[in-house]
Amino acid sequence: MADSLFGNTLVYLRRAAELAKIDPRVFEILQHPKRSVEVSLPIRMDDGSQRIFTGWRVQYNDALGPFKGGIRFHPQASREEVTALSALMTWKNAAVGLPYGGAKGGVAVDAKKLSMRELEELSRKYVDAIYPIIGPEKDVPAPDVNTNPQIMAWMVDEFSRLNGYATPAAFTGKPVELGGIAGRDASTSQGGVFVLQWLLENDKHFEGRAPGDIRVAIQGFGNVGAHIARILFNAGFKIVAVSDSEGALYHQNGLDIAAILNSQERKGKVAKNMCYPVKMREVKDDVGCEVLTNEQLLELKVDVLIPSAIENQLHKDNAENVMAKVVLEMANGPTTPEAEELLYSRGIIVLPDILANAGGVVGSYFEWVGNLQGHTWSNEDFADNLKRVMLRATSEIAEAKEIFRTDFRTAAYIVALRRLGNAIKLRGWA
DSSP, X not given: OXXXXXXXXXXXXXXXXXXXXXXXXXXXXXXXXXXXXXEEEEXXXXXXXXXXXEEEEEEEEOSSSSEEEEEEEETTOOHHHHHHHHHHHHHHHHHTTXXXXXXXXXXXXXXXXXXXXXXXXXXXXXXXXXXXXXXXXXXXXXXXXXXXXXXXXXXXXXXXXXXXXXXXXXXXXXXXGGTXXXXXGGHHHHXXXXXHHHHHHHOGGXXXXXXXXXXXXXXXXXXXXXXXXXXXXXXXXXXXXXXXXXXXXXXXXXXXXXXXXXXXXXXXXXXXXXXXXXXXXXXTTOOOOEEEOHHHHHXXXXXXXXXXXXXXXXXXXXXXXXXXXXXXXXXXXXXXXXXXXXXXXXXXXXXXXXXXXXXHHXXXXXXXXXHHHTXXXXXXXXXXXXXXXXXXXXXXXXXXXXXXTOOHHHHHHHHHHHHHHHHHHHTTOO
């Protein structure tokens, strides 16, 4: 999976480089990470035993500024996966115009099996191991899969201890009390909503359609999927299906997302033995919910399909069956190059991950800037600036799409490549 994810990003990069006639020397540099570090993390377990966990930090490219990217704790984490994700972060930061390079970190561990003490020790040991190569001016990590504000709090505290003074700008995604921003945890999802709303307002196929007429299916109900479901539901969109790793819940008239979120908070998952239809005064065909597989959700007849789970969900074997008009990629790499070609040939619009889910790193950028300046953000200022950056990036990518007569993803890579290429040449690297 990790190899294919990295391979897919290079396929997209090559297409954009050929179309935009990017200098081959620049393209050669961008096919390789600048630095890859593997670390061993010895942890004393609660039962008195000693375990060694393996971690990585891959710093892909810093032509545009300090490295930036999350840290994930996952049993399948690997150097290959972290490298692929660090490359994606490089294109993403460049595509939306942030003064950041791309990086990613990971530890091969099932964090759910650790006690709080073990988890804290692992978090601090990871910072100890990569301390020489991170910092506000070098590389600014953030949360990712199975990491959260509490883990960032331990990590920034450990970095500050090693540094000799409080250094809040060393990490983002922190608790508000330690310099975080209240809206940061939902900024990935909110950014995706801004991109989707831009498309709905600018695409003639959706002209005159109210949010309540837009049918949406969301694969994945973790942090990103749950937040985007809530935001779209509150904005009046009709969410007909949501899923977690155990399957999907579908109702043709729409689901009550608020009720599902309340249930998930109590049960820890989307319960499939209950139905949460939207309460309507009149429903012509009143039916119950259906339980579907994640694969069936991808093939529902909806206006917007939002994959927000894992990579390679849309591939050559199911792309012909996708019935959505728009695919909003909130996961990293959910569509393979072969699938994208099929979707594009059928007139299905794909809003790519390096644009659609960039709201998280934009939010991190605001947090980092605020920490460096000793500035705090109001919720209104944060939301307004997030919207400004996301809409500006979407407009720039849409303009490149028209100029080069291509799809949104290739256009996003062209915008990213041009920024990276100019910076690389100005630095004298190529």
